[in-house]
Amino acid sequence: MTPGVRPLVAGNWKMNGMRGSLHEASAIAGQYDWSLRRAIDLLICPPATLIAPISRQSIGSGLLTGGQDCHAAASGAHTGDLSAEMIADAGGSFVIVGHSERRADHKETDAMVRAKAEAARRARLVAIVCVGETQAEREAGKTLAVVRKQLKGSIPEGMNAATLVVAYEPVWAIGSGLTPTAADVAEVHAAIRADLKKLVGKEEGAKVRILYGGSVKPSNAAELMAVENVDGALVGGASLKAADFMGIVAVYRK
């Protein structure tokens, strides 16, 4: 946690979810009660096909929606792609950029991620910029160097706490059931915080939310969310079921 910073818990549904998942989304919205709404922002990033219906059915609940990726351009001849403006048009207010699965499967570079984060700001979406080391990089002692390089390369100039969220997601922790120790998370988040103050300015950098992601579940959420500079979670597998996701969110119930 960072004093004075409102946490964000975000669900990344990845390529999971059909129309039937609207039930899970409405169960999540239904459990996002006033005490939680006072405490945190709650977000689901479903597949693009579900952004509009979930946004529509969540009106009045406070539950936010977002995309999992966007193209850097606003429109044009880019078959199969989706612009940040389209996500906003569908009711989204956030977009994840630079997730390690995009970086690996679609060969996205830091420069491409930065252009997508720019696009998010242009469309008035909050960009959730993901960074994180692979297992080999961790074993080689390169974690901080890798994360800091990704951060520097992926964040556009002129971002602030209202336009940017950073998610630290060790690649080896995603979907594996493995997590770094609280001390390891603290070390990386402290480095990200220090760099953010240089990249976006001292005042804004102190307020940018830094999420932890990678095998967050109800049983480990309390420990991970209590770490200094951890301002919420980016949750994959455990965000697909309302019971699991809200079990994580419950950490923020006072």
Ligand code: PGA
């Ligand atoms: P996981 O995924 O929670 O299933 O590990 C996290 C993510 O990839 O954002």
